[in-house]
Amino acid sequence: MRPGNDGVTSSRGALAMIRLRAREPESPDTAGRERTRVMSIHGNEGQGSVGLSGDWDRRRLVNRRRFLGLGGMSAAALMLGTGAVTSNQALARPFFSGDPFKLGVASGDPLPDGVVLWTRLAPDPLAEDGSGGLPPEAYGVRYEVAEDEGFTNIVNRGAVEAIPELAHSVHAEVDGLRPGREYFYRFKAGSEVSPVGRTRTAPSGSAVDAFRFAFASCQGFSSQYSAYYNMAREDLELVIHLGDYIYENDFGDRNPRGMDLPGAVRPSPRTLEQYRLRYGLYKADEHLRATHAAFPWMVVWDDHDVVNNWFGENDDPNFLLRRAAAVQAYYEHLPFRANAKPVGPNAQLFRRATFGDLVEFNVLDTRQYRSRQVPESQAADPSRTMLGDEQERWLLDGLDRSDARWNVLGNQVPFRPLSVGLRDGEVVEKYLSDKWEGYLAQRDRILSFLAERAPSNPVMLTGDTHFNDVSDLLADFDDPDSEVVATEFIGTSISTGGEGDSDPNYGPFEDPWRKFLNGGRGYVRVDLDRELLRADYRVVETIQDPTSPIDTIASFVIEDGRRGVQNA
Numbered sequence: 001m002r003p004g005n006d007g008v009t010s011s012r013g014a015l016a017m018i019r020l021r022a023r024e025p026e027s028p029d030t031a032g033r034e035r036t037r038v039m040s041i042h043g044n045e046g047q048g049s050v051g052l053s054g055d056w057d058r059r060r061l062v063n064r065r066r067f068l069g070l071g072g073m074s075a076a077a078l079m080l081g082t083g084a085v086t087s088n089q090a091l092a093r094p095f096f097s098g099d100p101f102k103l104g105v106a107s108g109d110p111l112p113d114g115v116v117l118w119t120r121l122a123p124d125p126l127a128e129d130g131s132g133g134l135p136p137e138a139y140g141v142r143y144e145v146a147e148d149e150g151f152t153n154i155v156n157r158g159a160v161e162a163i164p165e166l167a168h169s170v171h172a173e174v175d176g177l178r179p180g181r182e183y184f185y186r187f188k189a190g191s192e193v194s195p196v197g198r199t200r201t202a203p204s205g206s207a208v209d210a211f212r213f214a215f216a217s218c219q220g221f222s223s224q225y226s227a228y229y230n231m232a233r234e235d236l237e238l239v240i241h242l243g244d245y246i247y248e249n250d251f252g253d254r255n256p257r258g259m260d261l262p263g264a265v266r267p268s269p270r271t272l273e274q275y276r277l278r279y280g281l282y283k284a285d286e287h288l289r290a291t292h293a294a295f296p297w298m299v300v301w302d303d304h305d306v307v308n309n310w311f312g313e314n315d316d317p318n319f320l321l322r323r324a325a326a327v328q329a330y331y332e333h334l335p336f337r338a339n340a341k342p343v344g345p346n347a348q349l350f351r352r353a354t355f356g357d358l359v360e361f362n363v364l365d366t367r368q369y370r371s372r373q374v375p376e377s378q379a380a381d382p383s384r385t386m387l388g389d390e391q392e393r394w395l396l397d398g399l400d401r402s403d404a405r406w407n408v409l410g411n412q413v414p415f416r417p418l419s420v421g422l423r424d425g426e427v428v429e430k431y432l433s434d435k436w437e438g439y440l441a442q443r444d445r446i447l448s449f450l451a452e453r454a455p456s457n458p459v460m461l462t463g464d465t466h467f468n469d470v471s472d473l474l475a476d477f478d479d480p481d482s483e484v485v486a487t488e489f490i491g492t493s494i495s496t497g498g499e500g501d502s503d504p505n506y507g508p509f510e511d512p513w514r515k516f517l518n519g520g521r522g523y524v525r526v527d528l529d530r531e532l533l534r535a536d537y538r539v540v541e542t543i544q545d546p547t548s549p550i551d552t553i554a555s556f557v558i559e560d561g562r563r564g565v566q567n568a
């Protein structure tokens with residue numbers, strides 16, 4: 001959208017309905033691409049177009065501290081909303097009981113010409129009814145995108161409606177930007193202006209020689225996000241989040257981080273209102289908000305974003321209702337494009353993102369389509385699936401067609417055999433039915449594909465286990481001498497599981513494919529260029545101190561064209 005083409009578009013007509021039936025698979029290759037145009041916010045597509053002209057009536061001083069979200073929240077506009085208004089009037093409703101941008105801002109799913117910008121209006125994020133403290137009315141939200149953090153060179157602006165059916169969240173898909181460029185963005189509702197976010201479009205073609213990103217998962221709220229305090233200070237082009245953004249635990253009488261939690265936030269969430277409250281709680285963390293404001297993210301769920309170890313349908317007759325509530329709240333609180341908007345309990349979350357001819361990410365959804373978990377004796381049943389047929393075809397076809405030097409799979413649960421952990425310094429191995437080892441037929445088809453079709457430099461990134469863990473993937477794990485076909489980097493938790501043992505353990509391990517194991521907390525930073533991938537395991541000193549320092553405790557490299565990981 002270009003300046004002068006502003007308008008308000010309602011997404012009311014596309015609201016998710018609770019429909020408990022299978023969703024027709026969409027064309028996943030277009031996820032984040034062609035289909036984004038359907039919901040793109042060019043003026044007059046929806047009802048109630050409202051002209052926007054002139055500069056915003058209030059400018060704020062912007063500096064680096066501010067766009068990192070470290071500069072505090074905006075002052076409240078002490079006015080009360082009155083009466084119902086139509087969507088045409090949404091922009092003229094400037095009444096908030098407090099700062100409506102307490103949940104911060106975010107951007108995601110970058111393309112060469114655009115990103116999606118996110119916020120949610122919520123002056124009272126822990127209001128018991130999950131409303132965020134707003135009445136059930138639509139609000140107009142404007143946004144601006146600029147080349148500079150002072151917003152002197154604005155390249156895109158527009159407006160969208162934040163509607164109560166989507167918790168007053170905003171997912172503004174901006175296009176018309178230039179590839180491989182840094183941009184700054186902010187929102188305005190009434191006279192309230194959001195913190196400034198920084199984002200970056202994807203490069204295109206061969207114009208990129210290097211790329212740096214981080215991946216993370218598992219952020220239980222009871223401990224501090226010192227990992228995010230440090231991640232926000234990195235120089236990254238992308239953050240990949242591999243699931244367990246929230247946990248569905250019952251807080252009981254406990255007060256995480258010493259907060260005096262309202263009663264409505266305590267029980268394990270089951271309803272949409274309760275899941276919304278859970279996100280309101282998690283996004284109270286300033287370092288999480290700062291990391292969202294600093295980089296574009298790509299996110300995908302795992303089990304705890306709904307409930308522990310869920311599979312396609314579960315046995316609880318009310319499970320699909322719970323899943324529908326969870327996935328809607330997940331969509332509402334993260335920078336997803338409209339093509340990920342849920343329909344009942346389903347959402348199109350597996351997708352691909354390409355960064356020139358250097359790297360392509362295949363973000364997998366290992367939760368939504370999987371068969372139920374079974375004992376080890378049944379794990380090889382050929383009818384079992386982790387990805388579903390459609391996603392398996394999409395993945396293998398995409399890898400086959402990819403022109404990228406590095407082909408990255410964003411995965412949730414460990415792919416290499418036998419779960420492994422550290423107990424009192426000892427390495428412990430066991431079968432866990434929730435992991436890929438419980439879905440052997442599909443795992444082996446993927447390994448065979450990697451051996452036979454040999455896509456360029458396949459690398460798997462994984463979350464879930466709360467351990468740092470590096471393994472080479474073999475064409476046939478029953479034959480330890482079979483060829484290495486890829487490497488799996490498993491990242492530890494941001495905060496889940498308590499303080500871990502941060503001593504690096506390089507083995508030797510009983511299984512020859514294992515290279516590294518460690519129980520510290522943090523994230524993995526990855527540098528790519530045309531010759532080398534380097535993975536730095538970043539581990540914080542403690543998850544008790546929110547600004548705890550971080551250190552790289554181990555680094556690994558993979559050379560272009562050479563299978564297998566090496567110590568850096």
Ligand SMILES: [Fe+2]
Nearest residue numbers: 218244464496
């Ligand atoms: Fe987890």
